[in-house]
Amino acid sequence: MNEVNERNIPLTSAEIGSLWTGYMNDSMSKCILGFMLEHIQDADTKSVVQHAYDLSSNHLDTLTAIFENEQFTIPNGFTEQDVNMNAPWLFSDIFCLVYVNHMAKAGMLIYGGFVSLSYRDDVCNYFVQALNKTSNLYKQSLETGLSKGIVSRHPYIDVPKETDYVDSKKYLSGLNPFSDKRPLNAVEISHLYQNVLTNSIGMHLCLAFAQTSPSKDVQDFMLRGKDISKKHLKIFADTLMKDNIESAQTNVYLSDSTTQTFSDKLVMFHMDLLVSAGMGNYSTSASASQRSDLMINYERLSFEVARLAKRGADIMIKHNWLEQPPGLKDSKKLAKNKQKG
Incomplete structure (x- = not known):
């Protein structure tokens, strides 16, 4: 063609x-x-x-x-x-x-x-x-x-010298707090580490947007987002640390400016984008993880992020900041408008 x-x-x-x-x-x-x-x-x-x-x-x-x-x-x-x-x-x-x-x-x-x-x-x-x-x-x-020594590589582990197979259902366990959990595998480490990095970016952006927004709705939302990012970051970092894997520490600085830099509409859209990406990351991480405690963690943290997304959408609708994507015509609405005419 x-x-x-x-x-x-x-x-x-x-x-x-x-x-x-x-x-x-x-x-x-x-x-x-x-x-x-x-x-x-x-x-x-x-x-x-x-x-x-x-x-x-x-x-x-x-x-x-x-x-x-x-x-x-x-x-x-x-x-x-x-x-x-x-x-x-x-x-x-x-x-x-x-x-x-x-x-x-x-x-x-x-x-x-x-x-x-x-x-x-x-x-x-x-x-x-x-x-x-x-x-x-x-x-x-x-x-x-x-x-510049700014971007940290993912953790190093020994390369495998031979293939191996899971020989027990214990490999998938991890919920029992009184039993030892198996060490993290390479796939699980990569997702945990990546989620530490993404939450660090989200935390700093939330702080920057909170301190420069004149809207209390936006300030409260961003501070809530900062708290969630900080909490999730700690959960993932602590999980890695239990296997003696340290998380990346990037020296990221923000100024003390309180002057509005970006419109509230823009910063709310940006956070909606990051929150959506975060939920996608957690879903991918959960499906790639084979230890049950990791899967449960991702599931419950995803729910917390989803509630934040709903709160953000409510704020955007309230202030008429949420631009509507293209979609089908509302036939009922068209019919009602025609009857009024």
């Missing part, structure tokens, strides 16, 4: 949802990264953040062209009105580098999902390119972080 005919095929619901979500995420990222670029001093870090900013800008240009060609209403998303470029410096250079590395990881997962949901050639190619470019951004941020 040639390109002209391929592009005459209507967008599927999955493609519409993916394109809309991509636009919202990139418009948010552009605001945050643009503010960072105004203040970063370290040249290597600035190069990484500039790369991320350029990616978001290019994505928005491409998405806008697709929307216009499809007569697809462009989302409001986020603009220069959602960031105060004159606000005092809020983050440290170290935080900016860790932040881009973390968001690139999330971006690879998101774009991988979008590729699997795409059928039309131009849409699929866009998401494949976005995935490849985001992977390159991750690699650049990783190499820069490692060279």
